[in-house]
Amino acid sequence: MMEARIQSVGRAAALLDGMADGGWHALGALAALTRLPKGTAHNLIGALQDCGLVEHDPARGAYRLGLRFLALGRAVERRLDLVPMLRPLLLRLSAETGETVNLAVPRPTDAMIVESLEGTRHGVRVSSYAGTAAAYHSTACGRALLAHRPEAERQALYALGPLRAETPGTVTDPARLEAILAECRRRGWTEEREENEPGACCVAAPVMGPGGAVAAISVAGPAARMDPRTTARLGRMLRDALRPIESHLAA
CATH class of the missing domain: 1.10.10.10 (Winged helix-like DNA-binding domain superfamily/Winged helix DNA-binding domain)
Structure with missing residues:
Protein backbone atom coordinates (compact mmCIF):
# COMPACT_ATOMS: atom_id res chain seq x y z
CA MET A 1 0.00 0.00 0.00
CA LEU A 67 -15.98 8.60 -15.31
CA ARG A 68 -14.46 11.55 -13.48
CA PHE A 69 -11.09 9.94 -14.11
CA LEU A 70 -11.65 10.48 -17.83
CA ALA A 71 -11.67 14.26 -17.33
CA LEU A 72 -8.76 14.08 -14.91
CA GLY A 73 -6.75 11.91 -17.28
CA ARG A 74 -7.30 14.29 -20.16
CA ALA A 75 -6.11 17.16 -17.97
CA VAL A 76 -2.88 15.25 -17.30
CA GLU A 77 -2.47 14.52 -21.01
CA ARG A 78 -2.76 18.21 -21.81
CA ARG A 79 -0.14 18.96 -19.18
CA LEU A 80 2.29 16.41 -20.63
CA ASP A 81 1.72 17.81 -24.11
CA LEU A 82 3.03 21.12 -22.81
CA VAL A 83 6.64 19.91 -22.74
CA PRO A 84 7.10 19.53 -26.51
CA MET A 85 4.84 22.53 -27.11
CA LEU A 86 6.91 24.78 -24.86
CA ARG A 87 10.40 23.47 -25.66
CA PRO A 88 10.96 25.93 -28.56
CA LEU A 89 10.04 28.79 -26.23
CA LEU A 90 12.38 27.47 -23.53
CA LEU A 91 15.22 27.32 -26.05
CA ARG A 92 14.53 30.88 -27.21
CA LEU A 93 14.35 32.23 -23.65
CA SER A 94 17.59 30.48 -22.72
CA ALA A 95 19.35 31.94 -25.78
CA GLU A 96 17.95 35.44 -25.25
CA THR A 97 18.62 35.65 -21.50
CA GLY A 98 21.77 33.53 -21.25
CA GLU A 99 20.35 32.18 -17.98
CA THR A 100 18.91 28.85 -16.86
CA VAL A 101 15.29 28.34 -17.92
CA ASN A 102 13.00 25.85 -16.17
CA LEU A 103 9.56 24.39 -16.85
CA ALA A 104 7.60 23.23 -13.80
CA VAL A 105 4.23 21.52 -13.37
CA PRO A 106 2.07 21.36 -10.24
CA ARG A 107 1.83 18.40 -7.89
CA PRO A 108 -0.35 18.10 -4.75
CA THR A 109 2.14 19.58 -2.27
CA ASP A 110 4.93 20.95 -4.47
CA ALA A 111 5.95 21.54 -8.07
CA MET A 112 8.22 19.42 -10.25
CA ILE A 113 10.84 20.64 -12.71
CA VAL A 114 10.16 18.68 -15.92
CA GLU A 115 12.57 20.54 -18.23
CA SER A 116 15.67 22.60 -17.51
CA LEU A 117 18.00 24.34 -19.95
CA GLU A 118 21.22 25.82 -18.61
CA GLY A 119 22.39 29.08 -20.11
CA THR A 120 25.81 28.98 -21.76
CA ARG A 121 26.58 32.67 -22.02
CA HIS A 122 27.99 33.03 -18.51
CA GLY A 123 30.62 31.02 -16.69
CA VAL A 124 28.74 31.38 -13.40
CA ARG A 125 25.13 30.26 -13.60
CA VAL A 126 22.37 28.61 -11.60
CA SER A 127 21.86 24.88 -12.22
CA SER A 128 18.55 23.02 -12.10
CA TYR A 129 17.70 19.45 -12.96
CA ALA A 130 14.62 17.89 -14.52
CA GLY A 131 12.80 15.60 -12.13
CA THR A 132 13.58 17.61 -9.00
CA ALA A 133 10.95 19.03 -6.67
CA ALA A 134 10.40 22.76 -6.25
CA ALA A 135 8.77 24.01 -3.06
CA TYR A 136 5.64 26.07 -3.60
CA HIS A 137 6.59 28.76 -1.08
CA SER A 138 10.31 29.32 -1.71
CA THR A 139 10.71 29.02 -5.49
CA ALA A 140 9.49 31.41 -8.15
CA CYS A 141 7.97 28.67 -10.31
CA GLY A 142 6.27 27.21 -7.25
CA ARG A 143 4.80 30.59 -6.34
CA ALA A 144 3.60 31.19 -9.90
CA LEU A 145 1.64 27.94 -9.67
CA LEU A 146 0.48 28.33 -6.07
CA ALA A 147 -0.87 31.82 -6.75
CA HIS A 148 -3.54 30.31 -8.97
CA ARG A 149 -4.56 27.41 -6.73
CA PRO A 150 -7.92 27.89 -4.94
CA GLU A 151 -7.61 29.66 -1.60
CA ALA A 152 -8.95 26.60 0.25
CA GLU A 153 -6.17 24.47 -1.25
CA ARG A 154 -3.52 27.01 -0.29
CA GLN A 155 -4.79 27.12 3.28
CA ALA A 156 -4.81 23.32 3.41
CA LEU A 157 -1.16 23.32 2.34
CA TYR A 158 -0.26 25.82 5.04
CA ALA A 159 -2.07 23.65 7.58
CA LEU A 160 0.23 20.69 6.83
CA GLY A 161 2.92 22.30 8.95
CA PRO A 162 5.31 25.26 9.16
CA LEU A 163 6.79 26.43 5.87
CA ARG A 164 10.44 25.39 5.73
CA ALA A 165 13.14 28.07 5.75
CA GLU A 166 15.42 26.98 2.90
CA THR A 167 17.65 30.02 3.53
CA PRO A 168 17.65 32.81 6.13
CA GLY A 169 15.66 34.94 3.68
CA THR A 170 12.85 32.46 2.94
CA VAL A 171 9.34 33.80 3.51
CA THR A 172 7.71 31.32 5.89
CA ASP A 173 4.78 33.39 7.14
CA PRO A 174 1.61 32.42 5.21
CA ALA A 175 0.23 35.96 5.44
CA ARG A 176 3.36 37.43 3.84
CA LEU A 177 3.35 34.68 1.22
CA GLU A 178 -0.30 35.39 0.40
CA ALA A 179 0.60 39.03 -0.29
CA ILE A 180 3.35 37.88 -2.68
CA LEU A 181 0.90 35.55 -4.44
CA ALA A 182 -1.65 38.34 -4.79
CA GLU A 183 1.03 40.49 -6.44
CA CYS A 184 1.79 37.61 -8.81
CA ARG A 185 -1.85 37.44 -9.85
CA ARG A 186 -1.92 41.20 -10.37
CA ARG A 187 1.18 41.61 -12.55
CA GLY A 188 1.39 38.12 -14.05
CA TRP A 189 4.81 37.07 -12.73
CA THR A 190 6.68 36.59 -9.47
CA GLU A 191 10.21 36.24 -8.14
CA GLU A 192 12.35 35.08 -5.25
CA ARG A 193 15.77 36.35 -4.26
CA GLU A 194 18.03 33.98 -2.30
CA GLU A 195 14.99 32.35 -0.68
CA ASN A 196 15.54 28.86 -2.08
CA GLU A 197 19.30 28.90 -2.64
CA PRO A 198 21.92 31.38 -1.37
CA GLY A 199 23.25 33.60 -4.13
CA ALA A 200 20.50 32.71 -6.60
CA CYS A 201 17.51 34.64 -7.90
CA CYS A 202 14.59 33.44 -10.01
CA VAL A 203 11.68 35.00 -11.94
CA ALA A 204 8.67 32.97 -13.07
CA ALA A 205 5.31 33.31 -14.78
CA PRO A 206 2.41 30.84 -14.88
CA VAL A 207 1.23 29.17 -18.06
CA MET A 208 -2.52 29.74 -17.83
CA GLY A 209 -4.91 27.18 -19.30
CA PRO A 210 -8.72 27.01 -19.21
CA GLY A 211 -8.66 25.54 -15.69
CA GLY A 212 -5.92 27.69 -14.20
CA ALA A 213 -2.12 27.50 -14.09
CA VAL A 214 -1.05 24.29 -15.83
CA ALA A 215 2.70 25.00 -15.66
CA ALA A 216 5.22 27.72 -14.91
CA ILE A 217 8.35 28.91 -16.68
CA SER A 218 11.20 30.46 -14.73
CA VAL A 219 14.48 32.20 -15.49
CA ALA A 220 17.16 31.73 -12.84
CA GLY A 221 20.56 33.31 -12.39
CA PRO A 222 23.03 34.55 -9.80
CA ALA A 223 21.55 37.28 -7.60
CA ALA A 224 24.46 39.57 -8.57
CA ARG A 225 23.14 39.66 -12.17
CA MET A 226 19.45 39.84 -11.24
CA ASP A 227 18.85 43.34 -9.91
CA PRO A 228 15.24 44.59 -9.57
CA ARG A 229 15.28 46.22 -13.02
CA THR A 230 16.46 42.96 -14.59
CA THR A 231 13.88 40.81 -12.79
CA ALA A 232 11.10 43.18 -13.86
CA ARG A 233 12.29 43.03 -17.47
CA LEU A 234 12.43 39.24 -17.36
CA GLY A 235 8.98 39.05 -15.79
CA ARG A 236 7.48 41.15 -18.58
CA MET A 237 9.38 39.10 -21.16
CA LEU A 238 7.88 35.89 -19.80
CA ARG A 239 4.35 37.28 -19.80
CA ASP A 240 4.69 38.54 -23.40
CA ALA A 241 6.19 35.23 -24.55
CA LEU A 242 3.43 33.16 -22.97
CA ARG A 243 0.44 35.01 -24.42
CA PRO A 244 0.44 33.11 -27.75
CA ILE A 245 0.77 29.79 -25.91
CA GLU A 246 -2.12 30.64 -23.61
CA SER A 247 -4.27 31.71 -26.55
CA HIS A 248 -3.61 28.32 -28.12
CA LEU A 249 -4.51 26.48 -24.90
CA ALA A 250 -7.74 28.45 -24.60
CA ALA A 251 -8.82 27.65 -28.18
Whole structure:
Protein backbone atom coordinates (compact mmCIF):
# COMPACT_ATOMS: atom_id res chain seq x y z
CA MET A 1 0.00 0.00 0.00
CA MET A 2 1.35 3.43 -0.88
CA GLU A 3 2.36 5.74 1.95
CA ALA A 4 0.81 9.19 2.32
CA ARG A 5 0.99 12.10 4.74
CA ILE A 6 -2.65 11.37 5.67
CA GLN A 7 -3.31 7.65 6.20
CA SER A 8 -6.84 7.68 4.79
CA VAL A 9 -5.56 9.24 1.54
CA GLY A 10 -3.03 6.45 1.13
CA ARG A 11 -5.69 3.83 1.79
CA ALA A 12 -8.09 5.39 -0.70
CA ALA A 13 -5.31 5.54 -3.30
CA ALA A 14 -4.61 1.84 -2.72
CA LEU A 15 -8.27 1.04 -3.39
CA LEU A 16 -8.16 3.06 -6.61
CA ASP A 17 -5.01 1.22 -7.65
CA GLY A 18 -6.90 -2.00 -7.08
CA MET A 19 -9.48 -0.91 -9.66
CA ALA A 20 -6.89 0.36 -12.16
CA ASP A 21 -7.81 -2.26 -14.77
CA GLY A 22 -11.18 -0.54 -15.22
CA GLY A 23 -13.21 -3.65 -14.41
CA TRP A 24 -15.74 -4.41 -11.68
CA HIS A 25 -14.40 -5.49 -8.28
CA ALA A 26 -16.20 -6.88 -5.25
CA LEU A 27 -15.70 -5.06 -1.98
CA GLY A 28 -14.31 -8.16 -0.29
CA ALA A 29 -11.73 -8.65 -3.02
CA LEU A 30 -10.61 -5.03 -2.78
CA ALA A 31 -10.36 -5.25 0.99
CA ALA A 32 -8.24 -8.37 0.73
CA LEU A 33 -6.04 -6.87 -1.98
CA THR A 34 -5.34 -3.73 0.06
CA ARG A 35 -5.25 -5.56 3.41
CA LEU A 36 -7.88 -3.22 4.80
CA PRO A 37 -10.71 -4.18 7.16
CA LYS A 38 -13.87 -4.59 5.11
CA GLY A 39 -15.64 -1.83 7.04
CA THR A 40 -12.79 0.61 6.40
CA ALA A 41 -12.75 -0.26 2.69
CA HIS A 42 -16.53 0.20 2.50
CA ASN A 43 -16.38 3.66 4.09
CA LEU A 44 -13.54 4.83 1.87
CA ILE A 45 -15.13 3.55 -1.33
CA GLY A 46 -18.38 5.26 -0.32
CA ALA A 47 -16.52 8.56 0.00
CA LEU A 48 -14.85 8.00 -3.38
CA GLN A 49 -18.26 7.25 -4.88
CA ASP A 50 -19.63 10.51 -3.47
CA CYS A 51 -16.81 12.34 -5.29
CA GLY A 52 -17.54 10.64 -8.60
CA LEU A 53 -14.25 8.74 -8.54
CA VAL A 54 -15.92 5.34 -8.14
CA GLU A 55 -19.10 3.77 -9.58
CA HIS A 56 -21.20 1.16 -7.77
CA ASP A 57 -23.38 -1.54 -9.37
CA PRO A 58 -25.83 -2.69 -6.66
CA ALA A 59 -26.89 -5.71 -8.73
CA ARG A 60 -23.31 -6.97 -8.86
CA GLY A 61 -22.32 -5.60 -5.50
CA ALA A 62 -19.17 -4.38 -7.20
CA TYR A 63 -17.21 -1.18 -7.84
CA ARG A 64 -15.14 0.30 -10.66
CA LEU A 65 -13.40 3.58 -11.46
CA GLY A 66 -15.77 6.47 -12.20
CA LEU A 67 -15.98 8.60 -15.31
CA ARG A 68 -14.46 11.55 -13.48
CA PHE A 69 -11.09 9.94 -14.11
CA LEU A 70 -11.65 10.48 -17.83
CA ALA A 71 -11.67 14.26 -17.33
CA LEU A 72 -8.76 14.08 -14.91
CA GLY A 73 -6.75 11.91 -17.28
CA ARG A 74 -7.30 14.29 -20.16
CA ALA A 75 -6.11 17.16 -17.97
CA VAL A 76 -2.88 15.25 -17.30
CA GLU A 77 -2.47 14.52 -21.01
CA ARG A 78 -2.76 18.21 -21.81
CA ARG A 79 -0.14 18.96 -19.18
CA LEU A 80 2.29 16.41 -20.63
CA ASP A 81 1.72 17.81 -24.11
CA LEU A 82 3.03 21.12 -22.81
CA VAL A 83 6.64 19.91 -22.74
CA PRO A 84 7.10 19.53 -26.51
CA MET A 85 4.84 22.53 -27.11
CA LEU A 86 6.91 24.78 -24.86
CA ARG A 87 10.40 23.47 -25.66
CA PRO A 88 10.96 25.93 -28.56
CA LEU A 89 10.04 28.79 -26.23
CA LEU A 90 12.38 27.47 -23.53
CA LEU A 91 15.22 27.32 -26.05
CA ARG A 92 14.53 30.88 -27.21
CA LEU A 93 14.35 32.23 -23.65
CA SER A 94 17.59 30.48 -22.72
CA ALA A 95 19.35 31.94 -25.78
CA GLU A 96 17.95 35.44 -25.25
CA THR A 97 18.62 35.65 -21.50
CA GLY A 98 21.77 33.53 -21.25
CA GLU A 99 20.35 32.18 -17.98
CA THR A 100 18.91 28.85 -16.86
CA VAL A 101 15.29 28.34 -17.92
CA ASN A 102 13.00 25.85 -16.17
CA LEU A 103 9.56 24.39 -16.85
CA ALA A 104 7.60 23.23 -13.80
CA VAL A 105 4.23 21.52 -13.37
CA PRO A 106 2.07 21.36 -10.24
CA ARG A 107 1.83 18.40 -7.89
CA PRO A 108 -0.35 18.10 -4.75
CA THR A 109 2.14 19.58 -2.27
CA ASP A 110 4.93 20.95 -4.47
CA ALA A 111 5.95 21.54 -8.07
CA MET A 112 8.22 19.42 -10.25
CA ILE A 113 10.84 20.64 -12.71
CA VAL A 114 10.16 18.68 -15.92
CA GLU A 115 12.57 20.54 -18.23
CA SER A 116 15.67 22.60 -17.51
CA LEU A 117 18.00 24.34 -19.95
CA GLU A 118 21.22 25.82 -18.61
CA GLY A 119 22.39 29.08 -20.11
CA THR A 120 25.81 28.98 -21.76
CA ARG A 121 26.58 32.67 -22.02
CA HIS A 122 27.99 33.03 -18.51
CA GLY A 123 30.62 31.02 -16.69
CA VAL A 124 28.74 31.38 -13.40
CA ARG A 125 25.13 30.26 -13.60
CA VAL A 126 22.37 28.61 -11.60
CA SER A 127 21.86 24.88 -12.22
CA SER A 128 18.55 23.02 -12.10
CA TYR A 129 17.70 19.45 -12.96
CA ALA A 130 14.62 17.89 -14.52
CA GLY A 131 12.80 15.60 -12.13
CA THR A 132 13.58 17.61 -9.00
CA ALA A 133 10.95 19.03 -6.67
CA ALA A 134 10.40 22.76 -6.25
CA ALA A 135 8.77 24.01 -3.06
CA TYR A 136 5.64 26.07 -3.60
CA HIS A 137 6.59 28.76 -1.08
CA SER A 138 10.31 29.32 -1.71
CA THR A 139 10.71 29.02 -5.49
CA ALA A 140 9.49 31.41 -8.15
CA CYS A 141 7.97 28.67 -10.31
CA GLY A 142 6.27 27.21 -7.25
CA ARG A 143 4.80 30.59 -6.34
CA ALA A 144 3.60 31.19 -9.90
CA LEU A 145 1.64 27.94 -9.67
CA LEU A 146 0.48 28.33 -6.07
CA ALA A 147 -0.87 31.82 -6.75
CA HIS A 148 -3.54 30.31 -8.97
CA ARG A 149 -4.56 27.41 -6.73
CA PRO A 150 -7.92 27.89 -4.94
CA GLU A 151 -7.61 29.66 -1.60
CA ALA A 152 -8.95 26.60 0.25
CA GLU A 153 -6.17 24.47 -1.25
CA ARG A 154 -3.52 27.01 -0.29
CA GLN A 155 -4.79 27.12 3.28
CA ALA A 156 -4.81 23.32 3.41
CA LEU A 157 -1.16 23.32 2.34
CA TYR A 158 -0.26 25.82 5.04
CA ALA A 159 -2.07 23.65 7.58
CA LEU A 160 0.23 20.69 6.83
CA GLY A 161 2.92 22.30 8.95
CA PRO A 162 5.31 25.26 9.16
CA LEU A 163 6.79 26.43 5.87
CA ARG A 164 10.44 25.39 5.73
CA ALA A 165 13.14 28.07 5.75
CA GLU A 166 15.42 26.98 2.90
CA THR A 167 17.65 30.02 3.53
CA PRO A 168 17.65 32.81 6.13
CA GLY A 169 15.66 34.94 3.68
CA THR A 170 12.85 32.46 2.94
CA VAL A 171 9.34 33.80 3.51
CA THR A 172 7.71 31.32 5.89
CA ASP A 173 4.78 33.39 7.14
CA PRO A 174 1.61 32.42 5.21
CA ALA A 175 0.23 35.96 5.44
CA ARG A 176 3.36 37.43 3.84
CA LEU A 177 3.35 34.68 1.22
CA GLU A 178 -0.30 35.39 0.40
CA ALA A 179 0.60 39.03 -0.29
CA ILE A 180 3.35 37.88 -2.68
CA LEU A 181 0.90 35.55 -4.44
CA ALA A 182 -1.65 38.34 -4.79
CA GLU A 183 1.03 40.49 -6.44
CA CYS A 184 1.79 37.61 -8.81
CA ARG A 185 -1.85 37.44 -9.85
CA ARG A 186 -1.92 41.20 -10.37
CA ARG A 187 1.18 41.61 -12.55
CA GLY A 188 1.39 38.12 -14.05
CA TRP A 189 4.81 37.07 -12.73
CA THR A 190 6.68 36.59 -9.47
CA GLU A 191 10.21 36.24 -8.14
CA GLU A 192 12.35 35.08 -5.25
CA ARG A 193 15.77 36.35 -4.26
CA GLU A 194 18.03 33.98 -2.30
CA GLU A 195 14.99 32.35 -0.68
CA ASN A 196 15.54 28.86 -2.08
CA GLU A 197 19.30 28.90 -2.64
CA PRO A 198 21.92 31.38 -1.37
CA GLY A 199 23.25 33.60 -4.13
CA ALA A 200 20.50 32.71 -6.60
CA CYS A 201 17.51 34.64 -7.90
CA CYS A 202 14.59 33.44 -10.01
CA VAL A 203 11.68 35.00 -11.94
CA ALA A 204 8.67 32.97 -13.07
CA ALA A 205 5.31 33.31 -14.78
CA PRO A 206 2.41 30.84 -14.88
CA VAL A 207 1.23 29.17 -18.06
CA MET A 208 -2.52 29.74 -17.83
CA GLY A 209 -4.91 27.18 -19.30
CA PRO A 210 -8.72 27.01 -19.21
CA GLY A 211 -8.66 25.54 -15.69
CA GLY A 212 -5.92 27.69 -14.20
CA ALA A 213 -2.12 27.50 -14.09
CA VAL A 214 -1.05 24.29 -15.83
CA ALA A 215 2.70 25.00 -15.66
CA ALA A 216 5.22 27.72 -14.91
CA ILE A 217 8.35 28.91 -16.68
CA SER A 218 11.20 30.46 -14.73
CA VAL A 219 14.48 32.20 -15.49
CA ALA A 220 17.16 31.73 -12.84
CA GLY A 221 20.56 33.31 -12.39
CA PRO A 222 23.03 34.55 -9.80
CA ALA A 223 21.55 37.28 -7.60
CA ALA A 224 24.46 39.57 -8.57
CA ARG A 225 23.14 39.66 -12.17
CA MET A 226 19.45 39.84 -11.24
CA ASP A 227 18.85 43.34 -9.91
CA PRO A 228 15.24 44.59 -9.57
CA ARG A 229 15.28 46.22 -13.02
CA THR A 230 16.46 42.96 -14.59
CA THR A 231 13.88 40.81 -12.79
CA ALA A 232 11.10 43.18 -13.86
CA ARG A 233 12.29 43.03 -17.47
CA LEU A 234 12.43 39.24 -17.36
CA GLY A 235 8.98 39.05 -15.79
CA ARG A 236 7.48 41.15 -18.58
CA MET A 237 9.38 39.10 -21.16
CA LEU A 238 7.88 35.89 -19.80
CA ARG A 239 4.35 37.28 -19.80
CA ASP A 240 4.69 38.54 -23.40
CA ALA A 241 6.19 35.23 -24.55
CA LEU A 242 3.43 33.16 -22.97
CA ARG A 243 0.44 35.01 -24.42
CA PRO A 244 0.44 33.11 -27.75
CA ILE A 245 0.77 29.79 -25.91
CA GLU A 246 -2.12 30.64 -23.61
CA SER A 247 -4.27 31.71 -26.55
CA HIS A 248 -3.61 28.32 -28.12
CA LEU A 249 -4.51 26.48 -24.90
CA ALA A 250 -7.74 28.45 -24.60
CA ALA A 251 -8.82 27.65 -28.18
